[in-house]
Amino acid sequence: MTHRFDPDAHLLDLATVSRERMEVLLGRAEHYARGGTAPQALEGVAVCTLFFEPSTRTRLSFQLAAQRLGAHVLGFDVSTSSASKGETDLDTLRTLEAMGVRGFVVRHGREGAVRELAGRAGPRSALINAGDGRNAHPTQGLLDMLTLRQAKGTDLSGLKVLVVGDVRHSRVARSDLQGLRTLGVADIRVCAPPALLPGPEVLEGCQVVPVLDHALEGVDVVMLLRLQRERMEEGTVESLDAYHHAYGLDARRLALAAPGAVVMHPGPVNRGVEVTDEVADGPQSLILRQVANGVAVRMAVLEALLGGPQPPHGLA
DSSP states (O other): OOOOOOOGGOOOOOOOOOHHHHHHHHHHHHHHTOOOOOEEETTTTTTEEEESSSSSSHHHHHHHHHHTTTTTEEEGGGGHHHHHGGHHHHHHHHHHHHHHHOOOEEEETTTTTTHHHHHSSSOOOOOEEEEEEETBBBBHHHHHHHHHHHHSOOTTOEEEEEESSTTOOOHHHHHHHHHHHTTTEEEEEEEGGGGGGHHHHHHHTTESSHHHHHHTTTSEEEOOOOOOTTSSSSSSOOOHHHHHHHOOHHHHHHHTTTOOOEEOHHHHHHHHTTOOOOHHHHHBHHHHHHHHHHHHHHHHHHHHSSSSSSSSOOOO
16 A cells, blocks of 8 residues: 655655755754753654665664664664565565554665655654665765854855765765755865766756865865765776875865865775875864764654654654
8 A cells, every 4th residue: 555655754865855944953953962862752662774785874873863762773684684585675664664663764775765665654654764875865964064063153155165076976965965055055066086976967056176176275164975886887986096196185185275174074984095094083074073963963853753743743
């Protein structure tokens, strides 16, 4: 049976999240980032981290976020589940729904897979996209926006932001660009090898600057991306050394940015490829703050979708 799809009952990407809704979520996440608690917000609610791809930061931070809200947390390992015996993704979802699970944090290797499951989910279920192929990673986008607000203030419109690296294969880049546009950032620059640039629909509102030294001039934020070697065809990058020579961020290049510029990376970091140790571990790096903010943002999202009256009241 297919149920009416309610986009407000799920978080599938940031494209349809309004600025007002985003700022409400970020405000609640800031409450949690500052040590605020809501230990009974999800009391009695069962949440499953339904990951069909490997993950460390996202999976563990969602589990910790759900636990801090008082939820019952179930972990799904595809390698030891009935999926390895041929069970379909939809049958897995329905089996867990029959057990009373309401919240599903889903990571999948195929673009659109989470949206398809949301369209077939029961009316009391809420799905959160924890990354689907190259398509979207909305909670990473939200935690990056929270990290920017903490570092640069709540008004991001005057920032100069540079996104560097494998934009073509990056779901993080797509969600970050959606978040930046929604929050009014006008100067968004992208620097990447031509083979790692996406189509124009992803780059809407962005300026492509081919040479990293030029792209860095005067920027306030450098958002680095991991080379998605598991998603790219062979030969897309000449070599890791060549990539680092042209697009790796080191101290000399960082000095070209504005004073007080900050450096971000969604992790895991390929040290010596996307960034040097000196920069990744330096005073301008916000990489570990991003990790910490992941728990706070995911608490806010879980609370918005699964807290309060049933069925879920959405992200309003």
